[in-house]
Amino acid sequence: MTDRRPAISFDNVSKRYGDGGAPVLDGVSLTVREREFLAVVGPSGSGKTTLLRTVNRLIDPSEGVVRVEGRDVCELDAVALRRGIGYVFQGTGLFPHMTVAENIAITPKLLGWDRARMAARVDELIELVRLDPGKHRDRFPAQLSGGEGQRVGVARALAAGPRIVLMDEPFGALDPLTRDALGEDYRRLHDELGLTTVMITHDTLEATLLADRIVVIRSGRIVADDTPRALLNDAPNDYVRALMATPRRQAERLIALQNPAAGRAPQ
């Protein structure tokens, strides 16, 4: 994977608010390569969302440089940059007064696509995220289930054909079944469309099962950066070991429950 070109790179990025307080990001350096699926894992308040937002300039770093496809984002027009990058928001972020079709077509509309091209793209995307254009196109977000809503959120992020997609705890608010299906479906899209994805999650299991690579961030610093397999087998420190042990322990308990002879029975 190292032969691929970098899609996003962070070079010693820090972010401080006001003065005197602890930095939210503290000298983060990281490179995300093209077509890579990167999961950023960490506890609440660790700075992972801030890190994600520096990519499309929803937040500008206090120090350091963020590059997208080799160019310093601070030298790019923020609005144009955002239109070129897909963003899936926590809890959908759909506009409640717009239909599914209008939500999906928003970025193409801002880019000035013509009506016919937008309509065709909307139906294509609705099918891509496994919804039914005839049934869902003209619904409002309030008329959708949580899973359907986030599928629309994904479709909206992909509408203008971005090469990079940023996801901020996209599946966090969904029930486990929906979440699993959506995660799988998105990973398929990621591969099919050749996307570069950075996904924030606090669910280690989700990160382990979906991502090519996991970055663990804590108090604004990167404390681990490797493939899921490597982190599961050989964690660089106790925190990461504990973090990675959780899904494994859960899996072992699950197996034990299913088949008492194979392991230690729960008391």
Added chain:
Amino acid sequence: MNSQLAEAWAHLPAYLGGHVAVSVTALLLGLAISLPLALLSLRRPTLRRLLLGFASVVQTIPSLALLALFYPLLLGLAALSERVFGAGFSALGFLPSVLALTLYSMLPVLRNTVTGLMGIDPAINEAALGVGMTRRQSLLMVELPLALPVIMAGVRTAAIWVIGAATLSTPIGQTSLGNYIFTGLQTQNWVFVLFGCAVAALFALAVDQLLALMENGLTQRRRARVTAGGIGLLLLTAAALVPGLSQARVTYVIGAKPFAEQYVLAALMQQRLQEAGHTATIREGLGSAVIFNALAAGEIDAYVDYSGTLWSNQMHRNDVKPRTEVLADVAQWLDREHGIVMLGSLGFENAYALAMPRPRADALGIRTLADLAGRASNLSIAGDYEFFGRPEWEAIRKAYGIAFREQRQMQPEFMYEAVSHGDVDVIAGYTSDGRIAQYDLTVLADPKHVIPPYDAIVLISAKRKDDKALLAALRPLIGAIDVTSMRGANLRAADGKASPRDAAQWLSDEIQRKQAGTKPGGPVR
């Protein structure tokens, strides 16, 4: 009853037209100012606090006072502009009403726009930026549509407030549905009062429902509803304005203060002018200070004032002189200071007079103000809104050493009823009021002559001083109305049995009859 209703109907085009013009203009102006200000203040907390604070303070000012305050303010501005630019503007009626009502409309629009926009989930704002909207696109495509129901609720509140408060623009010279209410109250014509209230309420409801239809159309995205609501509002406005616009331009404007005698005299002058083949309209319900300034500024052409009122209110004199000297001084002062022509006295006085029911006065042995002084500490007095602030009240108190147990301000129409029922002991009534005789009141004598004379005088604006047609039409009224005739006409107009126009006709006939009687061989029509 039917004739009162018919008369109310006849006034509807002019009154509703004036009302719609002033309230719609104020509302549109209010929206044009408040919406941009609200948007501007969205990311400026200090400006936002200042604006909302200012608008709240404006709202605490009673609407009548707010309207009244704009008149002198504009009068000053008009004088300044006259001096600086050589061109003034009319400070009467439309302009002060529109400005005051505009201010009045601001709070609900400002507050609801700010609340609506600030109440949007920050995640939605973030999503708008995240999908690549500029701030402006986010405002237009996301924030305003989402805040629309709250903003529209503010607009609807403002509309109802403004339409209601516009009835109070009558005393500063704007014709409105308030004319029904003020005239009706002064002449005890309850049909007029109810009619005015009902039309104002219906108009407010119609506007509210049409705005609701537009709001519904905007949020449900039914373009037909938005269009229907918009067209409805336009049609309503047009329907109210067009009949007023198509009315012929009038030559003369007669002013009238807000009480029955003034309505009758204005109607009498209007009839005189119409009989002479001119068109004349009446601006009624103008306050004492407003009407004088309006005449001085040439916004009205003629009205009847009282020598004592000008003596104390305008000339700030508190000395007492005989009737003829006061008249001469007033005439001279009017000409010198304002170029106003005092055409002459109508022939009767409408002075303030302290009065009490005859049996009560007899029982207490009170015939004069001096007699009253000894008893006043156990008695209560009622007067109109002006009386206790006027110099002659000060003069009466000082000269006779009168101090009442209690003094109350009252709508003049209710004073007579109150004193005859014993709710108050003494009232400051008017000598030309027919109800003095009707309620059998004793007018207390003023042996020290501290109450100035109040001869009813016809005033002509400087602009019309050489208008022969106007002077010729009004001159026959000079010296032609005695106090008995005036009381008779006032009584007819004040109890709601006759309209001011009918009372004026009766007075006119009365004048003819007396002139024919005293001058045998004079013209008889």
